Amino acid sequence: xxxxSENLLHLVQRYRDSIDHAENACLAAQIWEQxxxxxxxxxxxxxxxxxxxxxxxxxxxxxxxxTQRVLTLTTTPRIDIWGNTALVQFDWEFTATARADxxxxxxxxxxxxxxxxxxxxxxxxxxxxxxxxx
Numbered sequence: 001x002x003x004x005s006e007n008l009l010h011l012v013q014r015y016r017d018s019i020d021h022a023e024n025a026c027l028a029a030q031i032w033e034q035x036x037x038x039x040x041x042x043x044x045x046x047x048x049x050x051x052x053x054x055x056x057x058x059x060x061x062x063x064x065x066x067t068q069r070v071l072t073l074t075t076t077p078r079i080d081i082w083g084n085t086a087l088v089q090f091d092w093e094f095t096a097t098a099r100a101d102x103x104x105x106x107x108x109x110x111x112x113x114x115x116x117x118x119x120x121x122x123x124x125x126x127x128x129x130x131x132x133x134x
Contacts, residue, residue: 005079008081008086010074011031013106016071022062023059033116033125035049036124037049038053041128061124064099074093084117085114085117086115088113110129110130111128112129
């Protein structure tokens with residue numbers, strides 16, 4: 001495995017940590033490209049721009065709707081690199097507790113992430129995730 005691939009795997013771990021600890025927006029800010037061009041597509045919506053990702057996905061969905069979040073990768077990430085752009089794909093399992101009533105939550109899905117390198121630093125530019133088909 002190349003050093004770049006290993007670095008991206010480490011960044012995917014940091015992304016997982018940003019979901020597990022969504023109330024700490026600093027974790028997400030360390031990995032996301034903080035521009036109006038960053039984007040995220042997920043089952044509850046589509047948001048564009050770092051501030052919208054932070055406010056709508058991390059805060060309004062992850063932090064406000066769930067407690068004890070755990071995002072687990074269930075497949076080994078596939079990493080394709082083209083110059084300063086990388087595509088990472090994997091399947092995941094998300095377990096949490098619903099904040100509203102304390103009920104357990106379990107969802108499974110797949111995700112693709114686009115990372116861009118600026119100088120020596122890779123930043124998450126786009127995430128698209130969906131639930132697995134029934």
